[in-house]
Amino acid sequence: MSKTNVNTFRNQPNEAGRFGIHGGRFVAETLMPLILNVEKAYKKASADKSFQREMYYYQKHYIGRPSPLYFAERMTAHFGGAKLYLKRDELNHTGAHKINNVLGQALLAKRMGKTKIIAETGAGQHGVATATACALFNMECEVFMGAEDVERQKPNVDRMRLLGAKIHPVTSGTGTLKDAMNEALRYWVTNAETHFYIIGTAAGPHPYPQMVRDFQSVIGTEAREQIFEAEGRLPDALVACIGGGSNAIGLFYPFLDDTDVAIYGVEAAGKGLGSGLHAASLTGGTPGILHGNRTYLLQNDDGQITDAHSISAGLDYPGIGPEHSWLHDIGRVNYVSATDEEALVAFQLCARLEGIIPALEPSHALAYLSTVIGDMDSDDIVILNMCGRGDKDLGAVLPVLEKLGRM
Amino acid sequence: MAGRIDTAFAKAKAENRGSLGVFITAGDPDAATTEALLDGLVDAGVDFIELGMPFSDPMADGPAIQAASLRSLKGGMTLTATLEIARNFRQRHPDMPLVLMGYYNPIYIYGNDRFIADAVAAGVDGLIIVDLPPEEDSELCIPARDAGLNVVRLITPTSHDQRLPAILAQASGFVYYVSVTGITGMASAAATSIADAYQRIRKQTDLPIVTGFGIRTPEQAAETARLSDGAVVGSAVVDIIADGVANPSSPDAAENRAAIVRKVAAFVGELSAAIRA
Ligand SMILES: Cc1ncc(COP(=O)(O)O)c(C=O)c1O
Numbered sequence: 295m296s297k298t299n300v301n302t303f304r305n306q307p308n309e310a311g312r313f314g315i316h317g318g319r320f321v322a323e324t325l326m327p328l329i330l331n332v333e334k335a336y337k338k339a340s341a342d343k344s345f346q347r348e349m350y351y352y353q354k355h356y357i358g359r360p361s362p363l364y365f366a367e368r369m370t371a372h373f374g375g376a377k378l379y380l381k382r383d384e385l386n387h388t389g390a391h392k393i394n395n396v397l398g399q400a401l402l403a404k405r406m407g408k409t410k411i412i413a414e415t416g417a418g419q420h421g422v423a424t425a426t427a428c429a430l431f432n433m434e435c436e437v438f439m440g441a442e443d444v445e446r447q448k449p450n451v452d453r454m455r456l457l458g459a460k461i462h463p464v465t466s467g468t469g470t471l472k473d474a475m476n477e478a479l480r481y482w483v484t485n486a487e488t489h490f491y492i493i494g495t496a497a498g499p500h501p502y503p504q505m506v507r508d509f510q511s512v513i514g515t516e517a518r519e520q521i522f523e524a525e526g527r528l529p530d531a532l533v534a535c536i537g538g539g540s541n542a543i544g545l546f547y548p549f550l551d552d553t554d555v556a557i558y559g560v561e562a563a564g565k566g567l568g569s570g571l572h573a574a575s576l577t578g579g580t581p582g583i584l585h586g587n588r589t590y591l592l593q594n595d596d597g598q599i600t601d602a603h604s605i606s607a608g609l610d611y612p613g614i615g616p617e618h619s620w621l622h623d624i625g626r627v628n629y630v631s632a633t634d635e636e637a638l639v640a641f642q643l644c645a646r647l648e649g650i651i652p653a654l655e656p657s658h659a660l661a662y663l664s665t666v667i668g669d670m671d672s673d674d675i676v677i678l679n680m681c682g683r684g685d686k687d688l689g690a691v692l693p694v695l696e697k698l699g700r701m
Numbered sequence: 702m703a704g705r706i707d708t709a710f711a712k713a714k715a716e717n718r719g720s721l722g723v724f725i726t727a728g729d730p731d732a733a734t735t736e737a738l739l740d741g742l743v744d745a746g747v748d749f750i751e752l753g754m755p756f757s758d759p760m761a762d763g764p765a766i767q768a769a770s771l772r773s774l775k776g777g778m779t780l781t782a783t784l785e786i787a788r789n790f791r792q793r794h795p796d797m798p799l800v801l802m803g804y805y806n807p808i809y810i811y812g813n814d815r816f817i818a819d820a821v822a823a824g825v826d827g828l829i830i831v832d833l834p835p836e837e838d839s840e841l842c843i844p845a846r847d848a849g850l851n852v853v854r855l856i857t858p859t860s861h862d863q864r865l866p867a868i869l870a871q872a873s874g875f876v877y878y879v880s881v882t883g884i885t886g887m888a889s890a891a892a893t894s895i896a897d898a899y900q901r902i903r904k905q906t907d908l909p910i911v912t913g914f915g916i917r918t919p920e921q922a923a924e925t926a927r928l929s930d931g932a933v934v935g936s937a938v939v940d941i942i943a944d945g946v947a948n949p950s951s952p953d954a955a956e957n958r959a960a961i962v963r964k965v966a967a968f969v970g971e972l973s974a975a976i977r978a
Contacts (some may be wrong), residue, residue: 310836319836320805322761324857324882326834327864466767472758479760484883486859553961583806584758596779600759636815 298303303550303626306573306617311500312585314623315614319499321586324483332490333501335406340508340574345401347526352397353512357386357392363520363677368647375532375667376674381545383681388426388589390419390653391513391541392464398509400427410434410489414478416443416471416537416657417608418450420494425459427492440517441469444608445689450619468601471537471611484522489640493497495538496615499586503615512542512649518548523637525622525675531556531666534656535659536629537573537608539615550626556590559618560662562604563631573602575614576629584612598617605634605690606654608682632661638694641684653682654691705798706825707853709748710930719926721746721912721976723969724802724935726753726769727786730946734958737832738942743797746973750934753831756852761831763886768943770909778839780807780816784823791824795953797838800853801876802829805841813841813858817848827874835867842871851875856902858882859874859896865905874921875909878929879901886936889915895928919975925975934972941965 306313319329323665329426353359359564362385366378383391396413411433415421421437428435437454444451454461460482467473482491496506502694521529532549534542536559564572566681572578575590582591584599592612602612621627632640640660645651652660659678667676684691695701703711711722723742727735735752742750755773759766787799801820808816808830820828828850835854844853851874861866861881870877878892878898895912897929902910912925913933925932945961 319834320832322831322835323855323868324859324879326836327859327861356827430863432939446855466764467758476760480763480884482885483761486882541891580810582808584805585760586832591806593806593810596781597807599806600757664764669741 302454302549303621305505306374306620311504313616313620315581315589316619317360317500317503317590318590319586320583321499322483324486326520326554327471328486328634329371329499331406335402336505336569338401339519340406344407346400349398357393357397359386359512360387360516363517363524365524366418369644373642373664373667374668375672376677378663378667378700379521379529379675379677380680381513381677383513383679384650384652385542388419388423388686391510391544392423392494393426394512394544395428395494395509395540396420396423396427396505399492400431400433401640406490408490410485411492412436412438412478412481412489412494413494414438414471414474416440416474416610416651417492417606418443418447419608419669420455421459422450422453422457424492425454425457428459429457434460436481438461438462438474438481440463440471442464443470444476447607448687448689449686468695469604472602472652474601479585495536495540496617497585497587497589497613503587503617504522506540507543507547510540511547513541513544514546514548514578517545518669521675523580526697528552528555529539529675529677530670531558531676533558533560533659533662533666533676535560535609536614537611537655538613539678543615543680545590545616545677546627556664557627558666559627559629560659560660561629561631562605562606562609562658563633566633567631571603572613572631573604573609574613574631576618577631579612587616589613589616590622608653608655609658609685630662632658636661638691638698641691642695642700650680651683651684652680654687656681683685704851704874704933705796706749708796709798710875713748713931716974719910719929720748720911720931721973722749722751722931722933723927724751724753724933725857725938725942726755726766726773726790727783728773729769729939729942730772731776731820732778732782733785734961735786736789737962739959740793740967741962741970743794745966745969745970748931749800751800751802751935752787754780754801754807756804759804761884763884763936764935765886765939766942769939772946780811782903782944784819787820787825788823799824800827800829801825803831805830805832806817808841816847817850821848825850827853829853829877830943831855831857834872839870842922846871846873853877855879858898865902866918869906872906873910874936875930876902876906877912877933878910878912879914880912881914883914885914887889887915889917889921892924892928895925899929922972923975923978932976936970938965941968
């Protein structure tokens with residue numbers, strides 16, 4: 295399985311969980327035996343046909359996969375460049391791509407005999423997906439969420455509570471995703487023997503980045519088949535937003551070896567890269583170690599992690615999954631960024647032109663489109679990962695659009 | 702040549718008692734107070750000192766030590782300044798073992814080779830890096846050991862017997878048994894579980910085994926030092942510092958600092974007396 299092939303971008307990580315210099319297992323000893331157990335169980339499950347069948351069953355009948363690949367005709371006309379297709383993962387049950395990963399990990403937890411689940415969440419989409427899977431499989435669910443995010447993503451907090459999850463608002467640090475992850479890890483250290491930690495993005499200690507990528511790759515695998523069906527060929531470009539990087543790696547991974555496909559990962563530039571108030575770890579950070587892996591981080595000269603800023607709670611994280619850091623180092627993927635304001639404009643544009651209210655996270659990918667598409671021919675093809683819907687964001691977005699005089 | 706750590710443990714053993722270690726965070730609330738606190742710990746009779754290198758995201762620490770890290774960073778503490786504190790300490794105290802404890806990222810950013818060289822030159826005796834398990838030994842722990850630093854290993858209730866050889870392979874100085882499955886400053890362990898763990902680890906190493914996490918009183922320290930080869934107290938000491946910062950006993954900063962040092966020294970004096978009783 296892990297045979298070395300220099301002609302592929304799909305041979306990472308190695309046995310130690312490394313993607314180039316990134317990744318690894320930088321965790322306290324208390325967690326180390328657990329992480330090794332998860333790795334062993336995941337290896338066994340991924341080689342087991344019955345696990346694959348179970349996954350497929352829930353993907354089809356519960357999530358509603360495959361999600362459509364939709365030709366966005368009016369946005370295509372608006373940009374006047376390449377043909378734009380949207381991979382509609384916002385139509386998944388619970389409204390985002392997060393459920394793809396959660397079902398995989400919940401089924402793994404079930405196989406390992408664990409019935410208590412913890413999760414961190416930023417936008418609340420991962421928390422909602424985890425609460426949902428826990429209801430479905432009769433598991434106890436505890437979700438750690440930054441106090442600031444509890445405020446700005448209230449509808450998701452209510453959904454989680456309705457689904458029976460217990461919410462722990464986190465006030466340490468800036469009260470956002472990084473702090474929620476710290477607290478979830480601390481809680482896991484304290485309840486190591488009984489609990490399974492469902493990490494919500496393609497980051498954390500090995501095997502999480504690999505496992506989350508594999509579970510999310512259903513997005514790219516479907517998109518690849520669907521674009522062949524619709525157009526008879528590969529796309530020319532892929533675009534996805536990046537918080538920790540799970541929706542992006544899910545779309546990108548099956549295309550990594552198709553080197554004619556240009557790939558763009560869009561980070562959150564917040565109030566602008568020059569302002570210092572952003573969440574662009576690759577374009578504005580340096581490699582370091584946090585949350586169990588080495589990866590690009592926002593940090594100061596003394597190795598202290600600095601605060602991220604983004605209007606989108608799901609992108610408001612000072613790190614990124616280690617596979618993206620590697621893809622950045624080797625130059626296979628272009629990492630770019632979009633500001634809060636650009637994302638808001640794109641949010642509204644997509645709603646008005648396509649009747650699709652996107653989440654603030656993929657609105658960053660939408661915002662970058664004008665740059666990519668402008669340079670392309672009209673018979674070129676772009677696929678954008680519409681990884682979540684925006685209902686959760688109305689409370690945060692509408693007042694700002696009003697203030698900008700756009701409503 | 703036996704290192705300071707080996708010598709200190711041998712001395713306690715010759716006195717037929719366990720050792721006492723105390724943890725404080727460098728720069729909490731500022732470098733001058735830390736230097737005075739370190740002197741106070743030596744005078745109060747500790748056998749070794751763990752000096753915390755502050756980190757913004759201390760994943761394995763409870764609220765007390767998290768807050769200590771933040772106070773320290775807010776006061777402008779850096780790894781360079783922590784090494785400076787260590788160097789000054791070594792000039793005043795040639796024999797007291799000093800172990801730096803913290804997380805990997807600030808060291809990685811400082812540069813592993815440069816850090817090891819500067820720590821050795823400062824007279825640091827050992828390192829405890831919380832988020833470097835044996836699986837990640839090659840980058841820092843092995844070069845540190847080769848440069849003469851002790852690599853102090855953490856062993857936890859989840860470290861099962863088959864795992865111990867890997868953990869102990871590079872260990873030196875002493876091993877640190879984290880007696881509870883959890884973060885610092887929370888629960889304390891039952892005596893029977895410490896005794897069982899001690900037996901389990903003792904089968905696989907001759908190094909001194911000290912126990913920490915959740916030890917708050919002189920009685921607990923004495924009992925823990927009896928059940929293993931030593932006790933480490935952290936959060937209970939850090940709490941005294943936090944209280945002195947939050948509720949200054951004097952409007953004069955120097956006077957308030959002296960009061961904090963007196964209170965810490967008095968408490969550590971009780972710990973030390975209990976261990977020697
Ligand atoms: C809809 C949506 N997209 C993207 C993200 C960012 O995560 P990732 O980069 O792992 O896809 C989130 C996170 O909450 C989200 O809810």
